[in-house]
Amino acid sequence: MAAATVTVVLWASAFVGIRAAAPHFHPGSLALGRLLAGALTLLIFLAIRRQGLPPRAAWPGIAISGVLWFGVYMVALNWGEQLVDAGTAAMVVNVGPAVMALLAGWLLNEGFPPRLLAGIAVSFAGTVVVGLSMSEGGRSSILGVLLCLVAAVTYAAGVVAQKPALRHASALQATTFGCVIGAVACLPFAGQLVSDIASAPLGATLNVIYLGVFPTAIAFTTWAYALARTTAGKMGSTTYAVPVVVIVLSWALLGEVPGLLTMAGGALCLAGVAVSRSRPISRRRARESAPAK
Numbered sequence: 001m002a003a004a005t006v007t008v009v010l011w012a013s014a015f016v017g018i019r020a021a022a023p024h025f026h027p028g029s030l031a032l033g034r035l036l037a038g039a040l041t042l043l044i045f046l047a048i049r050r051q052g053l054p055p056r057a058a059w060p061g062i063a064i065s066g067v068l069w070f071g072v073y074m075v076a077l078n079w080g081e082q083l084v085d086a087g088t089a090a091m092v093v094n095v096g097p098a099v100m101a102l103l104a105g106w107l108l109n110e111g112f113p114p115r116l117l118a119g120i121a122v123s124f125a126g127t128v129v130v131g132l133s134m135s136e137g138g139r140s141s142i143l144g145v146l147l148c149l150v151a152a153v154t155y156a157a158g159v160v161a162q163k164p165a166l167r168h169a170s171a172l173q174a175t176t177f178g179c180v181i182g183a184v185a186c187l188p189f190a191g192q193l194v195s196d197i198a199s200a201p202l203g204a205t206l207n208v209i210y211l212g213v214f215p216t217a218i219a220f221t222t223w224a225y226a227l228a229r230t231t232a233g234k235m236g237s238t239t240y241a242v243p244v245v246v247i248v249l250s251w252a253l254l255g256e257v258p259g260l261l262t263m264a265g266g267a268l269c270l271a272g273v274a275v276s277r278s279r280p281i282s283r284r285r286a287r288e289s290a291p292a293k
Contacts, residue, residue: 001226003223003225003226004222004226004238006218006219006222007223007226007239008238008239008242008245009245010214010215010218010222011239011242012242012243012244012245012248012249013214013215013245013249014211014219015246015249016246017208017210017211017215018030018078018081018207020203020204020207021200021204021208022082023204024196024199024201024204025196025200026189026196027075027078027079027082028075028078028079028186028189028192028193029189029192029195029196030074030078030208030211031071031074031075031078031189032183032187032189032190032192032193033193033197033205033208033211033212034074034208034211034212034216035070035071035074035179035183035186036183036212037208037211037212037213037216038179038183038211038212038213038216038217039179039180039183039212039217040212041212041213041216041217042172042175042176042179042180043176043180045172045176045217045221046173046176049172051172051173053173054165054168054169054174055168055169057167057168058165058166058168058169058174059165061161061162061163061164061165061166061174062162062165062169062173062174062177062178062181063181064157064161065158065165065174065178066177066179066181066182066185067181067185068154068155068157068158069154069155069157069158069159069161069162069178069182070178070179070181070182070185070220071183071185071186072150072151072154073151073155074186075186075189076147076148076150076151077093077147077148077151079147080092080093080144080145080146080148080151081144082144083143084141084144084145084148092145092148092151092152093148093151093152094124094152094239095124095149095153096151096152096155096156096236096239097120097236097237097239097240098120098124098236099152099153099156099157100160100232100233100236101116101117101120101233101237103157103160104160104163104231104232104233105233107160108160108163108164108231110232110233113233116233116234116237118272119237119272119275120236120237120240120272122268122272122275124240125268125272126265126267126271127240127243127265128265129261156236159227159232159235159236160232162178162224163227163232166224166227166228167228171222171224171225171227171228174224175220175223179216179217179220223235237272240272241269243269244269247263
């Protein structure tokens with residue numbers, strides 16, 4: 001839970017960092033810059049921890065998650081958020097945890113626990129409420145919505161691919177080489193990155209470095225650590241807490257005071273996470289706690 005909490009907080013902070021850097025970086029160059037900073041940080045940690053290459057059995061999952069989650073997801077998300085308003089992006093991208101639960105139930109044999117599905121439904125309803133409250137006059141783009149949907153699906157598929165790899169590799173190994181593979185996949189944007197850095201103010205470049213070190217290197221590692229110890233479906237449901245933290249950070253750092261509708265949606269998101277993470281009371285415990293007749 002501690003690792004998942006770190007992930008949620010740092011991923012939420014990424015939205016603030018992306019908003020600050022996006023006006024000065026193209027979607028591909030922003031993704032590449034973030035991944036390069038993350039990969040360098042992770043390789044340093046890997047050397048300090050003296051962890052080498054992961055076992056051969058882990059590489060298929062690491063490669064798939066690296067291309068889909070670290071690569072395609074980040075580019076699609078950066079691009080999509082430039083074409084649609086924040087509310088629409090939040091609603092579409094948060095299809096991801098639901099897709100993740102379905103894929104995990106099918107491909108990883110995690111099943112379809114009723115509490116998990118109910119919690120995801122409640123949290124998604126909260127996301128829709130938050131999205132509607134953040135909508136900027138209904139501005140939308142078919143391409144933008146499709147890009148956000150691509151981000152949601154590749155995020156879900158990447159997590160489901162990473163889960164089996166964590167049986168053989170450590171969280172640090174899986175994250176490090178997934179990030180490296182993602183960076184390699186984004187190398188076609190290298191020229192654009194050099195041009196953007198040359199023209200961007202220092203603050204925007206520092207935001208890209210922040211995105212690489214904290215929401216990528218640290219948060220993806222704590223995510224992998226937690227994912228190795230629970231199901232992909234439950235881990236996906238915890239990310240519905242991200243919009244709540246984004247609301248708090250935007251309030252504290254950007255002075256964006258949330259409205260009542262936004263706070264109500266955030267409460268629904270948290271309620272759904274609580275339902276999905278709860279455990280059913282066994283029949284035996286229920287009988288023991290029942291009053292004597």
